[in-house]
Amino acid sequence: MAQQIFAGRHTADLGRDTITVFLIGMRPNRWWKIAKVSRVAAAMPRMLQHLATDPDAGMLGYEQWFGRTTMLLSYWESPEHLRRFAADKESPHLAPWRRFMKELSGTGDVGIWHETYQVPATGIETVYNGMPLFGLAKATAHAPLGARNNTAKQRMGRAPGPKVP
Structure with missing residues (x-):
């Protein structure tokens, strides 16, 4: 199915004072151990479905x-929402994480990494030009650029818009 492309320039309207950005990934280091790599990778779709x-x-x-x-x-x-999900015994994260730590941590077969950032809305600047809904605008609110937010300087340091439900 084709995604709608939004002509012109748009930005994200967070509708909140801060946003937590979480980056996570994996890197297979030993391809001949593909079964172990697959077990680690297979946990993520269940987590995303649960969160959705x-x-x-x-x-x-x-x-x-x-x-x-x-x-x-x-x-x-x-960050509290992220930590609560990570530690929740009922969520699909804790058991795979414990299994990874027991079976693979320290072996070097599969690398796992993550970074977390707590970012004030006034420290964020976004622009999307001729794009489908993407990134922060997809996660919060997608807004066209106008006279008050046309330049990066105008967008950076702006107070958040109305709260997003």
């Missing part, structure tokens, strides 16, 4: 890329 069906979990949206080093970029309500 539970808005109270706090994940606002994500984008992902595949390659030698895979990457998932996700946007969250807060």
Whole structure:
């Protein structure tokens, strides 16, 4: 199915004071151990499905890329939402993480990485030109550029718009 392309320039309207950005990925280091790599990779779709069906979990949206080093970029309500999901015994994260730590951590067969950023809305500048809904605008609100937010300087340092439900 073709995605709608938005002509012209748009930006993200966060509707909040801060956003939590979480990057996570994996890197197979020993291709001949593909079964182990596959077990690690297979856990992520279940986690994303769970998060997509539970808005109270706090994940606002994500984008992902595949390659030698895979990457998932996700946007969250807060670091507390992210930590609560990671530690929740009922979520599909804790058991695969414990299994990875027991079976693969320290072996070098598969690398796992993540980074978390708590970013104030006034420290964010976004622009999308001729793009489908993407990134932060897809996770929050997509807004056309106008006289008040036309330049990067105008967008950077702006207070957030109305709260996004």
